[in-house]
Amino acid sequence: MNSQITKLFAVIVLLFGVLIYFTSRWTVFSATALNANALNARPQIEQLRIKRGSIFANDGTVLAKSVKAGHGTWSRTYPEGSLFSQAVGYSEPSAGDAAGLELSAANYLRGSPSSISALFGLSTSTQVGDDVHTTLDPGAQKTARQALDGQAGSVVALNPRTGAVLAMYSNPTYDDNHPSPNKQCDAVGCLVNRAVSSAYPPGSTFKIVTATAAINTGKYTPNSIVNGNSPVTVSGVPLSNDGNQSFGDITLTDALTYSVNTVWAPVAVNVGTKTMTEYMKRFGFYAKPPLDYPAGEMLPSRVQSPGGQYYPPGSADEDIGRIGIGQGGLVVTPLQMAMVASAVADDGKLMVPHLVSSVIAPDGRTVTTIQPRLYHQVMTVKTAQEINLMMRTVVDEGTGTPAQLGNGIEFAGKTGTASVGPTGLGETQPWFIGFAPANDPKVAVAVDLERSDSGQSGGQVAAPIARDVVQTLLSEGK
């Protein structure tokens, strides 16, 4: 019987070989597919078990924190709710969904298990993420919300010296504690961060870009005499000023002060598509903003054809004259326009905008501190100072007077009132961009309101909002 017993043992060894084969099949060969299987709840539970780091405003206000949700899991609460929701976003691991900073800073917020503890499995079971400190200013956010007063639109404020985003608020908004939008909220796109995810015609605020190209190339100076009669023919189609007003021979500065379309469109044509495109690129057009924010939630600023396609940069089909006054299919994000103001404010240096200021580990160690970085030197210091002076006259005596700050602080700005919607209805997109104090800029700002049915101008409605936000930030010493 002994030989049978030996053979039987061989069969048993074979059976155990089958067990080892199948175990390795699941642990090694098919592991990746199983881990990614839609029925597999483990990855989600793993995310829920991580104590994500908190997100803070620049004064230490908690914008997002993890609270115990029982059974070893954590859930996210946003104490400031809708005030910061567009910038902060949300994290919903159970739905596999995240947005805003919660998504772009996820690697910091999640942290990582240390390799040694993972190897021995003797660590505490909770993975704790790093805290993310942002540059967002609660006072400016509150002022922006208050000043917008429920109107659809957005406010972006930057520190022109560092690129720090001081305010990023847009309406309509949502409560990120409950990111699954209701129908009513969904219908108006409440989850869309209009500051970076929506692009609109910038109207006359774009004349700053045209002016930069005109002066920095040496083709014009602020004192160049230009003709402001209305109408003029651009690309074979007549173009007129607001109210078809004619200004006669004026300086380029005056043309900006009174936002004379019939000057700036020919100036853009004169500068040429190639040079205009070059300067747009220097300001950051034609690329997604270099912001530390999810790329999928940001749009580049560019030119749309009447058919809804996007022209490649510098296309011969563009109507560069109308683009030069912020029309002609040009669509831009509010952040892009804040970057335009910021570049002028900081002597022509465009800094990389950023929301995160520093990342702090749970043990108090500083993981990283974001240093100001130059994005582009857009123009010479001289050009920047000349445009700075031109923009001051806009607020001092031109279309932007409602933005005046008083107390001897000068605001350099530019209004915009883009025509939007069907021709003849007179719907507008009011804008204001600028920076203050003009002689020592600390805040650059862009404000836009989405589609004013009554055709209000940027000077009337956007400039006061910009004034309030800038006033708040300056009074806080930011």
Next chain:
Amino acid sequence: MSARNRELMGLLPASLLITAGFAGVFIQRKSELTNVSLTYGAIFLGLCLAAHVFIRITLPYADPYLFPLVSVLASFGLVMIYRISSDDARQQAQWFVIGLLLFAATVIAFRDYRKLEQYRYVIVSISLVLLILPRVPGLGEQVNGAYLGIRIPGTSGFQPTEFSKVGLVIFLASYLRDTRQVMVQGARRVLGVTIPPLKHFGPVLVIWGVAMVILFLLSDIGSSLMFYGALLAMLYVATGRFSFVVVGLIAFGLGAWFLGTHIPHVHARFEDWQHPFEPKIYNAVLGSYQLANGLFAQAAGGVFGQGFGQSILTTASGSALIPEPQTDMIYAVITSELGLFGAVGVLLTYLLFVYRGFKIAILARDSFSKLLATGLSAVFALQVFVIVGGVTKAIPLTGVTLPFISYGGASIVANFVLVALLLLVSDRARRPVVRT
């Protein structure tokens, strides 16, 4: 070194394992490393030492590796269960003590285990009754659609099949010792197939029928495979006729195929096995949820595992992510936390145990002892194959315990009886022949 001293040394790794294991759980739970873990280790070691002394006195020549292997498996199981549920671990520790007591009782009562042969029909009757017991109304307990346990107050699901397997092996060893000669000699060849005489083969057919009835009545594919596999293994060793095994396997295959296609519950189990990731089957009542989540847990383990105490066992709402993690699915938890390496380590420990079992069979001097040791080792190996094979989707999943590791009172006690019988056979086999 004498056999008993080797056994004593063999207990060292077991005690180190349990102490380190409990220490691991304590650290993982963020409590400080207290001397409680050392106390647990010490108590376990004390129990093992007591058993060792008992073996030293009663079975001085028995195989020295079997008991240390059992201690390694049991201590590993205890730590694993403690990590899943400390309440279950406390119960399991009590069952461990009861198992040791029954172990001692078996050794004392059946010092001459050959007298078991006298009671073979009593033993097989009791075994069959125990098998049917879970189906008795009021007593039975339906788990996942299969009737595997009976309710005994104070315990959670007592599985009588664990004892049946030992009883049936004793019966077969005794019966085949008597009839193995006539089965071979009386065989006729029909169409090139050797057919044993029906008169002697009858009881074997009865066991085949019983395996099918288990499948039919208890809806328990795993147990029937285990019993039937042990029967074929013993038949082969007793007669040396491989053709019997082939005929037996075909008969089992036909039976299983018929039941699999005609009994809805058995059919459903086959479907679960074949398509565990089909959303419809996954979400169905008694569907493949358990199997699929076991496989997900193993995938999460990878080669080295997630680390002890790191696998996710509960959902966000606190329910069990893998149903029955401490019994049926404990192999998935082991693989998840200790990876392929840990799982293979456990399998090799079992294989060593089976190897020592067969070694005892080879050394045994009489047919009954040989068949008994073979049967016990085979049924033990097949039990491991059935549950690990089920959890790894090699075969349909059925609730059988992983011997000495899974939580379960009947399992640990019955397996201690199994070990006691193996050691009894071993002691007699290795005893120096004294000429008088």
